[in-house]
Amino acid sequence: MNLIKLSDYLWEIPKTGAMRVPGRVYASAKMIEAMREDPALTQVANVACLPGIVGYSLAMPDIHWGYGFPIGGVAAVDAREGVISPGGVGYDINCGVRLARTRLDFSFVEPRIDQLADALFAKIPAGVGSWGAIPGLSIEQLKEVVSQGAHWALRNGYATRRDLEHTEEGGMLAGADPDRISERAYTRGAKQLGTLGSGNHFLEVSRIDEIYDSKLADALGLELGQVTVLIHSGSRGLGHQTCDDYLKVVGGAMARYGINLPDRQLAAVPISSPEGQAYLGAMAGAANFAWCNRQVMMHLAEQAFLDALSIAPRELGFELVYDVCHNIAKFEEHSVNGQMRLVCVHRKGATRAFGPGHPALPDALRPLGQPVLVPGDMGRYSFVLVGLETAMRETFGSSCHGAGRLMSRMKAKKEAGGRDLRAELKALGVTVRAHSRGGIAEEMPHAYKDVAEVVEVMEAARVTRRVARLKPFAVIKG
Amino acid sequence: MPTKPTATQTEDAALFREFEHTGDLGIELEAPTRAELFRRAAIALAALMVETASVAETEQRQVAVEAQADLDLMHDLLTELLALFTVEGFIWRDASVTEAGRSLRVTLRGEPFDPARHAFRGEIKAVTYHQLMVDNSPGGWRSRVIFDV
Numbered sequence: 220m221n222l223i224k225l226s227d228y229l230w231e232i233p234k235t236g237a238m239r240v241p242g243r244v245y246a247s248a249k250m251i252e253a254m255r256e257d258p259a260l261t262q263v264a265n266v267a268c269l270p271g272i273v274g275y276s277l278a279m280p281d282i283h284w285g286y287g288f289p290i291g292g293v294a295a296v297d298a299r300e301g302v303i304s305p306g307g308v309g310y311d312i313n314c315g316v317r318l319a320r321t322r323l324d325f326s327f328v329e330p331r332i333d334q335l336a337d338a339l340f341a342k343i344p345a346g347v348g349s350w351g352a353i354p355g356l357s358i359e360q361l362k363e364v365v366s367q368g369a370h371w372a373l374r375n376g377y378a379t380r381r382d383l384e385h386t387e388e389g390g391m392l393a394g395a396d397p398d399r400i401s402e403r404a405y406t407r408g409a410k411q412l413g414t415l416g417s418g419n420h421f422l423e424v425s426r427i428d429e430i431y432d433s434k435l436a437d438a439l440g441l442e443l444g445q446v447t448v449l450i451h452s453g454s455r456g457l458g459h460q461t462c463d464d465y466l467k468v469v470g471g472a473m474a475r476y477g478i479n480l481p482d483r484q485l486a487a488v489p490i491s492s493p494e495g496q497a498y499l500g501a502m503a504g505a506a507n508f509a510w511c512n513r514q515v516m517m518h519l520a521e522q523a524f525l526d527a528l529s530i531a532p533r534e535l536g537f538e539l540v541y542d543v544c545h546n547i548a549k550f551e552e553h554s555v556n557g558q559m560r561l562v563c564v565h566r567k568g569a570t571r572a573f574g575p576g577h578p579a580l581p582d583a584l585r586p587l588g589q590p591v592l593v594p595g596d597m598g599r600y601s602f603v604l605v606g607l608e609t610a611m612r613e614t615f616g617s618s619c620h621g622a623g624r625l626m627s628r629m630k631a632k633k634e635a636g637g638r639d640l641r642a643e644l645k646a647l648g649v650t651v652r653a654h655s656r657g658g659i660a661e662e663m664p665h666a667y668k669d670v671a672e673v674v675e676v677m678e679a680a681r682v683t684r685r686v687a688r689l690k691p692f693a694v695i696k697g
Numbered sequence: 698m699p700t701k702p703t704a705t706q707t708e709d710a711a712l713f714r715e716f717e718h719t720g721d722l723g724i725e726l727e728a729p730t731r732a733e734l735f736r737r738a739a740i741a742l743a744a745l746m747v748e749t750a751s752v753a754e755t756e757q758r759q760v761a762v763e764a765q766a767d768l769d770l771m772h773d774l775l776t777e778l779l780a781l782f783t784v785e786g787f788i789w790r791d792a793s794v795t796e797a798g799r800s801l802r803v804t805l806r807g808e809p810f811d812p813a814r815h816a817f818r819g820e821i822k823a824v825t826y827h828q829l830m831v832d833n834s835p836g837g838w839r840s841r842v843i844f845d846v
Contacts (some may be wrong), residue, residue: 284718286827286843310823310845346817406784417820418846456783458823460846463776466826484827627717628819628846655817697820 222251228680232260232276237391237481238267243275245614247676250280252666257282262289265481269294270489271301272442275553275616280676281623281668285309287484290568290624293617298550298561302478302487303495305469305502307565308548310462312502313509314453316592316620317386318603318689319517321524322536323446323489325426325692331528332594335424336693337525342519343422345415346654346697352413352519356547361405361457361508362397364412372514377479384581386542387571387589390510392549396500400457401464404501408457408508413515413534415452417658417697421597423446423449425689428600428683435605435686439540445576447689448537448681449601450516451594453546454509461505465498482682490563499548504549513542540603541590545570545620547677551579553615564615570619572606572683593674595622597694598647598664602674604683618683622670628661642656644694653696662696713741716841722821722844723828727836731767732794732801734831734838735774739792739803742778746845747814751788752804763800767831770801771840775824776835778805821846 222244223231230251232242242263246254254260259282266288267276273295282291287306296302329337335344344352356364365369369390372378383390417423421591427445430436454461470486472494473479478487488495521537528535548565555562564571573579573589580589595601610616626634640659644651652660677683711821716723724741728734743749762773781787785786822845830841 282785286721286825286845310825346812346820403780403784407780417817460780463823470826482827483829484825486826598806628722629715629717655819657818661819 220255223490225593228676232264234267238264239269239272240267240275242267242278244278244282244679245444245676246280247672250672250676254282257284259284263292265485266294266307268480269296269302269304269485269487270478271296273297273560274615277536277617279617279662280673281568281619281621283623285567287482288565288567291619292567293569293615294565295562295615298490298563301490301563303490303498303548303563304485304487304565305462305465306486307566307567308462308502309546310459311453311545311546312458312462313506314546315447315509315513315519315542316451316594317523317542318540318592319448319520319537320416320440320540321446322534322676324444325446326444328528328609332693335524335527336652336695339422339520339522339693339695340652342523343516343695345695346417351410353515355410356412356508358402358405358499361408364511365397365504366395366506367391367398367530368510369514372511372518377518377667382539384583385539387512387544390514390542392503392506394500395503395507397504399497399501400461400504404457404460404464407460409457411455411457412512413519414455414512415516415695415697416455417655419662420452420697422516422695423594423597423601423691424693425449425601425691427687428690429688431685431687432522434586439590439686440587441540441603441687448520449522449592449594449689450513451574452513452516454505454618455512457508458505461501465501468494469498502548506544509544510542527653541584541592543570543592551616554612562574564617566617566641568620569617570620570643571616571617572610573609574606574608591618593621593670596664596667597651597662597691598649601689601691602670602685603687603689604674604677604685606683607681610679610683614682618677619673622667622673624666625668626666631661631663631666632657634665635663649691650693651696655697658696712737720820721825722846723841725791726840728838732796732837734802734840735771735801736792736794738771738775738840738842739789739805742775742821743789743807746782746818746821747788748818748829749788749790751815752788752807752839754790755775755808757788758805759802761800765799768829771831771842772824772829774801774803774827775842779821779824782810783806788815789846819846828843
């Protein structure tokens with residue numbers, strides 16, 4: 220892959236063939252060398268072929284080989300003339316991360332880590348099927364969930380108004396159309412509200428072990444030694460099925476609109492087409508399910524803390540710092556060639572990172588910039604960042620979303636063969652509760668890049684700034 | 698991409714191979730006949746999600762799919778089977794396939810999934826179209842499928 224170095228942290232894939240715009244990759248020289256032969260870069264070029272794409276097909280430093288879009292890809296398309304691609308959002312619609320803080324210091328929790336991990340593991344269903352967090356919902360109730368998102372949680376006692384204010388889009392993406400979601404999708408999601416799932420999803424209890432910007436940390440209510448909870452999950456079976464349903468619809472309709480793309484998984488139709496509008500209505504509904512899901516899990520986590528530590532809610536002080544989604548397509552205004560344009564930003568494994576002053580941010584966070592939550596692997600650390608003004612000019616207000624895989628799941632399992640990963644993690648100070656050994660093996664720390672290198676690239680490029688580092692000490696997995 | 702036999706397979710090792718895909722999970726299948734290719738795909742899907750050695754063949758389920766292209770048949774069959782597991786909670790150890798023109802009827806033999814008895818290997822979210830391949834060459838039938846996990 221031909222790459223032109225633009226700066227120490229930015230590389231360009233020149234426009235060739237059917238590409239409509241160049242590609243741009245945020246990465247250090249070391250990262251670029253490692254990914255030069257990776258299919259992910261070809262996928263950046265493929266995304267650049269989408270009709271209506273503006274600016275650049277972007278890749279964040281945690282980029283890795285996905286299906287259709289690379290994981291870590293960002294593409295903005297013109298809202299009137301562009302296309303919507305369900306593959307550019309992914310199967311796990313509104314997969315995302317939320318961070319809750321407590322008033323507890325690590326020293327208070329340290330002697331009770333096992334009880335806390337057990338309580339969280341018992342309270343929050345994870346793993347295959349993982350159902351039964353709250354009573355099963357009827358299709359009519361699920362339609363309320365997909366229409367209302369986290370507002371459903373508020374109405375049903377799983378949220379506070381403050382939680383909603385600290386959730387991207389207020390926990391409810393406009394335009395959800397419950398009738399565009401299939402019965403099978405509802406059936407798959409019926410018992411899964413408030414459940415973690417498996418794969419790379421997790422709940423992680425951490426302590427803050429590094430503050431990079433004390434002013435910002437203070438404003439976000441974060442301090443050294445503080446215990447926090449990071450939840451990574453998405454729209455579960457309801458979202459997976461919705462993506463699957465619309466890949467078929469969109470794939471079948473593409474030819475009618477004269478769209479030809481290099482990968483079937485990139486299937487796209489005009490945003491204005493009936494198929495495009497139907498997908499957007501369904502996608503917003505699945506996104507709302509995900510916000511409600513993470514909100515319910517946060518509520519369950521609070522209950523687990525209260526039970527395990529025998530403390531009062533006031534002592535615990537469980538509050539949402541922020542909730543971000545990293546698999547989504549959203550209509551936003553951005554500057555393109557010096558002019559403000561309404562674009563549909565596909566973020567596939569990338570996080571919105573609006574800079575300070577953006578009107579989409581809640582009053583309390585607007586002066587700071589949007590919090591960006593970047594989980595690492597379970598043995599090392601995760602980061603809290605905030606968006607900077609450069610993000611608005613260069614990345615359609617987007618930043619990285621995680622560490623990015625280094626090893627395939629298969630290779631990770633092979634490397635883990637015969638090793639006692641639970642004991643190894645325990646030696647690193649991390650207590651793990653998981654339903655499957657394979658799940659731990661695939662997600663072992665060395666299967667991932669060092670997330671510190673990823674966030675350093677985004678900071679060097681002035682897209683996001685580090686605020687705090689979270690060191691996990693208890694992890695719940697599927 | 699490099700193809701190596703996986704170290705984690707049980708008795709189904711000969712039926713499919715996992716291959717390296719950084720973010721997701723890919724399998725390659727080879728079979729002497731078209732029906733056997735789809736049968737192996739069905740067994741592979743179950744074995745990727747659950748340690749199927751512990752699954753008893755006490756019940757049967759049937760799934761039927763129809764599509765113009767074998768590529769779509771493969772995608773749609775595996776998607777239906779994924780729903781059989783995720784929606785109905787049925788896991789299978791073996792399968793038989795009946796072909797009729799552009800449609801397939803697949804009988805699965807297994808039992809309801811019971812987390813207390815069946816070791817769970819990992820969740821599969823979906824069957825992707827990315828690099829999906831079904832090919833009939835002189836050497837037999839081959840397929841490649843990437844799952845989102």
